[in-house]
Amino acid sequence: MGRIIIPIELRRQRRIRRGVRLEVTLEGDRVVLRRHGPFCVFCDSAEDLRPFRGKHVCYQCIMDAR
Ligand SMILES: [Zn+2]
Secondary structure, X not given: OOOOOOOHHHHHHHOOOOOXXXXXXXXXXXXXXXXXXXXXXXXXXXXXXXXXXXXXXEHHHHHHOO
């Protein structure tokens, strides 16, 4: 059960929210974490996404734009 702990400062800085899926890959001697899956183009949320002109926009941003 290999686990990686991401410091809270880094999570805040990179806006990695709880429950966000990360891809783990090895590049040479580096462990690389990348966010997995689509995100809202405006706020980076992964929740309640709707397709919009080939991108993803979350419902909250759609409502905020009205
Ligand atoms: Zn959004």
